[in-house]
Amino acid sequence: MSILATSSPSIVERIKTRQASIGVIGLGYVGLPLAVEFARAGFEVTGFDIDEAKNARINEGSSHIPDVPDDELAAVVNSGKLRATSDVGCLGAMDVVDICVPTPLRKTKDPDLSYVIKAVEAVAATLRPGQLVILESTTYPGTTDEVVQPALEAGGLRAERDFFLAFSPERVDPGNARFTTKNIPKVVGGVGPASVEAASALYGSVVSNVVPVSSTQVAEMVKLLENTFRAVNIGLVNEIALMCRRMDINVWEVIEAAKTKPFGFMPFYPGPGLGGHCIPIDPFYLSWKARQTGFECRFIELAGQINSSMPHYVVERVADALNSVKKPINGSRVHLFGVAYKKDVGDVRESPALDILELLAKRGAVVSYTDPYVPTLELGGHALASIPFEAAMSSHCDCAIVSTDHGVFDYARIAATGLIVDTRDAIKTKGPNVFSI
């Protein structure tokens, strides 16, 4: 009899009775909220991160992720339900191991699976019968069974027979108070039925709706479809915005009216370009994998071209604005309001504001920024510090850019400062000094 045949009911039972111990590898935007949710549901959770400073902070109950309030984190840390460590030697003691490490792109836009491989090697080193291993990191279809499974099976144990292996994409939307880990449905694919059952039992204990699918490849593809859908539709609306500018039509007004259609239309908004760890990156995981089969993803490439041209377009709008008062970019003071990639978060990964700052600096502008969520950032090897909002209001700049529409900014006051390029339609009363994209 296989080990699974005897241990299968036991892992599901251990999950149902909250006896299962859970390890979460990678305590970032995805891993920490998930670890806290498991701990709140009554599991004993160990978070594994290579960043010792992050672990120390978590163990003090202090959160580095805005969606995880300090009091919620402190409650599970103080009750002994959650601790963080870098000691991967303890992974073998876990009943469940959930991998939430980064999946970036290389400079060539090829997938960089090095973090996943390192984490999987750590799991493989202490893998034991009956464990449930889940990959949550976004990746191309085939990663779980072509990369993770062989690495885990190298020691002789077999997935579905000796241990369980599943993929479940993470859909968390940082900064979204309405949809959080708990009420976002969770898609689960396993390398076989026992793995889906075990992973579904796990997620069923913390999320309101689990959606099992027939394979890990389907689950991997679901996430890439969702993010490609966004990237392509943002690319489309950015192109419509460029078109509307030529025709002197207000694209924002067009979208507001179009979205009154109660069916068959979903609003997407133009902006300074894509940012964050998902939308600018994930579709290239898909196009890379498709290329291995000789298939070219034309929509993904085209959307990528349009979206990555947007920071250049914003700089052209700055040139238009300055030109209207007979000033060049070279030597002008240009101030950005918001550098995070989206509203009300402090994440600058892939943020188009960084490109805008760099492009403007290259053309001789003297750049500065205000972002209460991003105290400092690095630009061309130099540190740049955020100027507090009041100080920015009282200092002169030749042109300001609304690059992120943080809720805390007073847009009426920003509009009164002079020339503005508004990339987010944040300024509602548009005088001749306000240049939309």
Ligand SMILES: NC(=O)c1ccc[n+]([C@@H]2O[C@H](COP(=O)([O-])OP(=O)(O)OC[C@H]3O[C@@H](n4cnc5c(N)ncnc54)[C@H](O)[C@@H]3O)[C@@H](O)[C@H]2O)c1
């Ligand atoms: N951020 C999002 O909004 C989001 C949403 C859905 C899916 N995802 C996906 O989830 C995955 C994780 O993203 P994230 O935003 O949480 O990343 P993150 O950078 O915020 O966190 C990743 C963490 O993993 C740690 N880490 C890296 N290698 C490790 C290792 N070998 N062992 C232990 N810890 C390690 C890092 O120190 C970091 O704390 C990615 O695949 C991403 O595409 C992210």
